[in-house]
Amino acid sequence: MLIADVQTAGRGRRGRAWVAPPGTSLMMSVLLRPPPAAIAPARASLVTSAWACAAADACADVAGVEPRLKWPNDLVVSAGATDRKVAGILTESVIERGAVAALVVGMGLNTGWPAVPAELAGTATSLNLECGRPVDRVELARVLLRGFEARYARLCESGDARKLLAEVRRRSATLGRAVRVERDAAAGGTLAGVATDVDDDGALVVTDAAGTAHRVDVGDVVHLRPAAAAAPSAGPSAGPGRAP
Structure with a gap:
């Protein structure tokens, strides 16, 4: 496990940069x-x-803030139709003989921002700004790791993900x-519709305007406001986009 106080060249999904000044975030990577x-x-x-579920629990226990899960890898604080990102998670795996031999789970969780930068207003937040007090990053990491250990052990020992998936759906x-x-x-390409389920492997199920269910393994998900969602449709895309 590696925990950093400052990050200057962090990497998120699709190679996006993640930068954090000293003392503002809980940034950690774990080799499994x-x-x-x-x-x-x-x-x-x-x-x-x-x-993600363990991190949401830790935020609730330590800061009194319970983020929700934005598929596939973000924690957000929701208020009505607005979701403000508080954490991002990236998992990379090594496959050998048809099975996962190793994984690295990395996370950046905003814990001590002095204020939300103007360019991120309405799209990001920090635990301290949500709870109105300083957040103990050491305690946050301790509670998170304890919660993750239990969930990960259950997944490895029995392969039964029903309890985890029920939690994911509840927190989504x-x-x-x-x-x-x-x-x-x-x-x-680009797909529009309503997110209707998370399947047994963790993939998102999106049902389009014609009633066809699509299984999504990878992609950036944009939560649409009601006005933007009036007429969902599916079609090809010129290339990858970026979720807020």
């Missing part, structure tokens, strides 16, 4: 080596889900929302 054949590659995203900020999924053209 699951038992042989314990986690199939198609289910590797469930490790991200286990971490995405399910039931009109969404736009931005994917590379090779992955199907």
